[in-house]
Amino acid sequence: MRSSRSDLLEVYELLLRSYGEQNWWPVDEEYHREHGTDPREEIVIGAVLTQNTSWRNVKKAIENLKREGALSFEGVLNTPLDKLEELIRPSGYYRQKARRLKVVSEKLSPVSKVESIGREELLSIEGIGRETADVILLYAGGRPYFVIDAYTKRIVERIFGVRGSYEELRSWFEGNLPKDVELYKEFHALLDEHAKRFCRKDPLCEGCPLTQVCIQPSR
DNA sequence: CCCCAGGCCGCGC
């Protein structure tokens, strides 16, 4: 495999230069200041809500939770299940997700657990798979786990010819990048942005900022 | 009408 540490870092630099800082994970800091809630709980809740769902729809659900004072573990646990389902309905799979929000809120309380919980233990919680676990560890826990998603897989397969299982890709990224939490956060966000702008299912190779490092530009 | 979106789970093989 030709792709090396420097190639991967170059991709990061190119994306950062093209799109600027993404500042993921988006959280309403002011809301949490005013309500005395922990913004890390919004990250966990958002991570569950966004499973196979557009962020646009998730935002509607989050707004509903805010309006009802339920954008926290305590808020989720104090909201009756049928009410919770109603609030998060715009995010899809709302019956599944309402139950999972209850389970996750209970198992991750207090939210400081995100600093110490083991990845395997996180994965044993209903509703938390590999990607959601790594989102929680990285964005809520500030721990160096690289998040892989469908976009990430598509991009590295196209530009480097690299493919593999979730765990294989995660260790590929982590092995080819310095262990830097802020880098991991920003890089993942940039990859998602790039997948939406250029590296779509039907790629728009014209004007792509990664043409110079891609093994198969303009198909 | 179609397809997709910041996946996960349970099942069969």
Add this chain to the structure above:
DNA sequence: GCGCGGCATGGG
């Protein structure tokens, strides 16, 4: 370990 169907709303 891998592939599949079910889960559901809202946009393009």
